[in-house]
Amino acid sequence: MKKQLLSVLIIMAFSIGAFAQSYVYTTTTGTSDPYNVLEGTTTDIMEAPSASGTSLPDQMSSLISIPFTWRFYGNVVTGYYASDNGYIAFDNTVTSNPSNDLPPSASGPNNSIYAFWDDIAIEEGGGATDKVKYWTYGEEPNRVHVVQWHSFTPGDAGVTGSYAYAAIRLYECGDFDIVNGYGNSTGWTATVGCENSDGTDATIVTGSPSLDYPDPATPDGDDDVVYRFYYGAQPVTDLTVMDETGLATSVVTSSSNTITGTIENWGSAAVTSLDINYSVDGAAPVTSSVSSVNIAINGGSYTYSHPTTFSPPTPGVLHTIQVWANNINGSADDMPCNDTLTKTLFVNEGITTSRHVLLEEFTGAWCGWCPDGHTKSDEIVSAYSNVSVVMIHAGTPTDDMKFTESLAIATEFSATSFPGAMIDRVLFDGFDKVPHTRSSNNWENHTAERVNAYSPVDVSISKSYDSGTRVIDATVTADFVDYAAGDIRINLFVVEDNVTGTGSGYDQANYLDGHPDYTTHPLYNAGNPIIGYNHRHVLRAVPSGVPGTSGVIPGIVSPGGEYSQAYSYTLPSDYEETEIELVAFLSYYNSTDRGNNDILNAASSGSITLAINDIASNLSARDFYPNPVSDLGMLSFHLNNTETVLVEVRNMIGQQVKVIRHSKMSAGDHMVAISVSDFSDGIYYVNILAGEQSITKKIVVLK
The missing domain is CATH 2.60.40.3080 (Immunoglobulin-like)
Structure with missing residues (x-):
């Protein structure tokens, strides 16, 4: 997600008391990675009742700990209590109040931050489940703790629309912001801002208590409205290195690598000169001075490119790179705690083996556009002999082929668009999530990008099948041809082809049927739903577990390393043994950043019946x-x-x-x-x- 800068409004807080400090805020538009409004790796605080149309009663949560030291109105707070009505409080005496007003007020809720304070219904409906949840992203000392009201429902009658999202982000470096991002609830008004512990001081966004929800149309973050709050005053100089894109997580020994990326200005003064620095493993910084620039205030960005390249001399070594900016307009940074970006990279020799690409498609019998996704993935397999497709059935509606692990994979990778596909689980440039839609030939283009991509390891599967006991025994082997590093895991899927069945759990919804834009599509006259649909490449089991098998491959691997993991799986009696194949792959594992779970390589076994112990191949x-x-x-x-x-x-x-x-x-x-x-x-x-x-x-x- 790219940051887009709009006009800025700075409002001084209501202030009572000559020496008290208040918050000030700015308004900008757009949020950036790694924040994702549809983040899947989260912890629920409260969730809608399972019965459709019913709501949670007004309530405050138990204490939620903040994972770093943080101050509110100058006082250290260690945790908060979340209200279903769109705010958090740092006082356990605060109750959940659905009737918003204009703070400050001694009646409260005091000692609180209001993300979108109003009568909110946390209820089960036809779309995403309403909930309040939290997660933390980033690395110390620049972690960000998020509490989000997820797909919540207007409690007031007369509001047009059915859902909205709001979040509070607490920054380890200090201060906080409020994000109103993604919704369709035109005319829904609320209070947004914060209030001190005794109701004598508040900083409230102009328009409250009748501030209209901004209705950002998409979840991609470009149109999120962000209110950023500073205690006392906004820093005059405050540069943050947001990313570094020149260095891959693995670089080749002795290669020349340019350190480049984006710097953002969150100070109140435009930046006309600065120094850009990087350091390798804590060594003396390499500095480059930049002048004659004009980086706008409140989120203005600048693309930096350091003129001194980095050339690692030795393979098989991990390096820590730190990048930061200082000497801003000839002055120190007023908020140095958020200056530095830290990146770890590994040096290899660049030796590659042939790659087998894995395309994982999120689908469902209930999904009317998914048959077109099936067609596209079939076309990709026809075009490339080194591509395997696995259909992961998921989603809330009826589908008799989804199961615990398929739903878990969809949740882990925040799969919300069906059909959506992951190609080698890569987060491609310009995308905010690993699963992405089939539009603009995304799947074809990304598969073409991956079929010849670097891979340091060969993956193979040996298997046997006993048709009497229906037990599959399989061993996945990884043979490394180059150095590799990280939490690398072995994964095994059991896949069944040509699955059919009766009823709504198998009959395939088909929006292509009779659609005027798809008259030449092979499924144009197939019916809606398609009765007796032939479901291809259906994921049936994950013997390795969704995270993959850990502890087999060491943290740093040298060329020539060979590692194996054995699995045993009993095939259910209603699965057709002649249609079963195994798909194995090696992937990185990162539970906090799903954009760093790339697949190193994959392999397909072919039909397991070619390995039947008691039937000779005829x-x-x-x-x-x-x-x-x-x-x-x-x-x-x-x-x-x-x-x-x-x-x-x-x-x-x-x-x-x-x-x-x-x-x-x-x-x-x-x-x-x-x-x-x-x-x-x-x-x-x-x-x-x-x-x-x-x-x-x-x-x-x-x-």
Whole structure:
């Protein structure tokens, strides 16, 4: 998310008492990473009742601890109590009051910060679950503690709209801000600001107690309205290094790396000159002076690029880089605690192996646009032989293929748009979350970016399957060809292809049906819902656990390192054993920053029935050509023994469109002609079934 600067308003607080200090505030627009209004790694304070349409009674939470030392009106506070009605209090005698007014007032709620104080309903509805929650992001000494009213509902009658989001961010460096970001509740008014402990002093945003909710239209942060509060006075000089984008988390030994990124000015004076510094592992700073700039106040930004490059000499070493700005307009920074950005990077040799890309698509039988996502992921797999797709069924509505771990993955990565996809779990430039939509060819472009990306490790799967006990035994092995460092985990998915069932938990909603913008789509006339839909690549189990298996791979790995993890999983009786495959991958694990959980490499096992302990392999497919095919194609396969064989063609939704052959065939090589002259353009699947074995070939009809 990029910071966008709008006009600024500085309001002096109401002040009672000649020597008392008050808060002042500024108003800006836009929030930046790593803050995310839809953050998934959070802790709930209170949540709506499960019954639709019912609300929590007015209440204050128990004490929530602040994870760092923080002051409010000059006094140290260690925690707060959250109200369902849009504020926090630093006093356990404060009650939850739905009737907002214009502070200061001795009647309270005193000793409080008002994010959006009004009659708020925390209730279950048709969208996201209403809740109050908290989380902390950033690194010491620049941590930020967030308390958020998430998707809350207007309690007042007559308000247009159904949801809004508001948050308070407490900064370890001092002070706080209030974010009103994302909602549709036009005409909803409230009180925003803060008040001291005895109701004699308050700083209230102009317009309160009838301040209209700003209705930011999207969750991407660009249009969030931010009220930033300073105790006493806004600093005159206050520069913060927001990011460093020139250095990757891994750099190649002896390479030349430019240190570059963004600096923001949160002081009350425009910045015309500054020094930019960096230090490696605490060594003497490398300084560059910058002049003839004009960095605007209250969030104005400047892109820096240090002229002295960093060239690490030794592989297999972790380095700590610190970047900061000082000598601002020839003066010291008035708030030095938030100056410095710290970044850890690892040096490798740049040796890579071939990559297998994993595309994880969030989907649901209830999701009407998801069939188009399925089509796109099928097209990607057809274009690249080194891509695997896994469908993660999730969401609140009915879907009989979602389960605890699939929902957990969706929550961990804040998957809120369906269909949405993660490609190698990378947070791509310009995106605020790892899962992203299919618009603008995002999935295709990001997959193309990853198929030849650097990878320091080969991943392989050895497997066996006992059809009597239905036990799958699998070992995932990682062979490193280069240095690597971090919390690297082994992951294993059990995936079932071609899943069908009856009822709303399997019938696929399909907004493409009859849609005037999708007349050429293969599912245009498929119905809505599509009865008996053929669900591809369905995630069924996660034997490694959602976080992955830890403790197998050390924190720093050298070339030649080999590490393995064994798993055992009993296949449920209603899963079709001939449609099961395993997908393994190595990924970084970072529980506090989901943008740093990239997959290093992945592998697919193919069908587990090719490893059945008690059935000898009888069927092997050779080829189908030409592919794409316009008229007549030839399918070749081999039988070790005489067997009854069915050759059929099915469409993308699993419907049988033609039986090519169904007869007993002798051992040896076979070639079967398949005419597609009466087929429409699109993707089809040729199934070869011989006894208890089957093989599927994807073909593309293009005339």
